[in-house]
Amino acid sequence: MSTGVVKVGLLGVGTVGGGVLKTIRSQQQKLSERLGRRVEVVKALVRDTDKQRAVQIDRDLVTTSFEDVLDAEVDIVVEVMGGVDPAYDYVRALMEKGCHIVTANKELLAKRGAELVELANRHHVQLAYEASVAGGIPILGVLRQFLRTNEITSVSGILNGTTNYILTQMEQHQLPYEVALKQAQELGYAEADPTSDVEGWDALYKSYILAQLVYGESLPLHAAERKGIDSLHLGQLALAQELGYRIKLLARASRTEGAIQLSVSPTLLPLDHPLAQVQDAYNAVQVSGNIVGDLLFMGKGAGELPTASAVVEDLAFLLTQRFTPHPIWQERQADKVRPQEQKWSFCYLESEGSQGSPDQILHFLDRAGVEVVKQRIQYDWANVLRIGLVASGFTDEHGELLHRDFGIRADVFPVLAP
Known part of the structure; x- marks a missing residue:
């Protein structure tokens, strides 16, 4: 690495990549x-050198050829192009050449992270990924510090700003899901294809990374519980609120008696719960440690500058650190996974x-052994019956019997507390 200049390559000059450029320039001194x-x-890799961008960049610096980045003798590469292919091949080639990597790519880490960690160790390069989990919230650095003395029992939170914005608009302004999603897309919070956000994949990738950091292992993605917000509607949010709860897309990673649990699901939180207060495109992470107790971190989890801030902080941090081997990432086999325990359901x-x-x-539910602790019943002008229950012991079989005997459709969501 040259003594006077740190040469940085950039893979991707979209929203985050542009923010990285702006941040490096504004914080240069x-x-x-x-x-x-x-x-x-x-050197910056782009798909189209003629595309108009929100940030000015010299044409001599941009290229559509990865080989140009590889030949530029860069010291560090910032990967913000997203996805697994071709990002994995690019990062692998750079590591093999001895280049440090800073990435915000949670999908890449969740799907190929174990291999990248092994490559980083083999080639004695740094792999930094603070920006992959909660945008501007420096949660990975905080967790590394607490792990020196604390045993972290669980990490949970709102890890996707897009879905949190949609749920906020649905609840506060009574917007149907489709309208709130379109609004999020117009504001730049949601992609043209919002699948990863609204189906819970984005939050699951982040939970996977958190579990690897905190526990040194995680479930395979296919073995985790995942449910998005794409089937939620206003009736569910309204009845939940009448019962004293707010629905949030909650991601959780925990270890109980040696068993890893990983889940992403719309979850009912008591209205006075700290995570229930997190609105719009903000993220929040709650950490529970055996010594420190419960801690809550909140901030903007997406967008140009919050994510770019985490990227550049990673870049600056790794330049001040000597290389130390990264803890190996592992996956616990699915046949050893204990199902997520959930006493109360909505x-x-x-x-x-x-x-x-x-x-x-x-009466049917009572005879079937379902314990109901809270309930709300609604009829509307179209003779639609809606019942909201906070209950214990409700199973899929109960739902099937309700549909068969009463023509009722049942949707079930976890409740954080009764």
């Missing part, structure tokens, strides 16, 4: 003072022209 060297982006029952009265339905 501070970075130079901190590092004793000037940080310069010397049962949303709905039917048009129900074949039974609310009393008959509740």
Whole structure:
């Protein structure tokens, strides 16, 4: 690495990549003072060199050929192109050449992270990924510090700003899901294809990374519980609120008696719960440690500058550190996984022209051994029956019987507390 200049390559100059460029330029003096060297982006890989961008970049610096980045003798490469292919092949080739990597790519880490960690160790290069989990919240650095003395029992939170914005608009402004999603897309919070966000994949990738950091292992992605918000509607949010709860897309990673648990699901939180107060595109992470207790971290989890801030902080940090081997990432086999324990559930029952009265339905559940602790019943002008229950002991079999005997559709969501 040259003594006067740190040569940086950039894979991707989209929203985050543009933010990285802006941040390096605006913080150049501070970075130079901190590092004793000037940080310069010397080559940037893009799909289209003629595309108009929100950030100015010299045409001599941009290229559509990865070989140009590889030949630029860069010291560090910032990978913000997203996806697994071709990002994995690019990062692998750079590591093999001895180049340090900073990435915000949670999908790449969740799907190929174990291999990248092994490659980094083999070639004695740094792999930094703070920006992959919660945008501007430096949660990975915080967790590394707490792990020196604390045993972290669980990490949970709102890890996707797009879905949190959609749920906020649905609840506060009574916007149907499709309208709130379109609004999120117009504001740049959601991609044209929002699948990864709204189906819970994005939050699951981040939970996987958190589990690897905290526990040194995680479940395979296919073995984790995952449910998104794409099937939620206003009736469910309204009944949940009447019962004293707010629905959030909650991601959780925990270890109990040696068993890893990993889940992403719309979850009912008591209205006074700290995570229930997190609105719009903000993220929040709650950490539970055996010594420190519960801690909550909140901030903007997405967008140009919050994510770019984490990327550049990673870049500056690794330049001040000697290489030490990364802890190996492992996956626990699915056949050893203990199912997520969940005592209380929110049962949303709905039917048009129900074949039974609310009393008959509740009597059926009582006889079936379902314990109901809270309930709300609604009829609307179209004779649609809606029942919201916070209950214990509700199973898939109960849902099937309700549909068969009463024409009721049942949707079930976890509840953080009764």
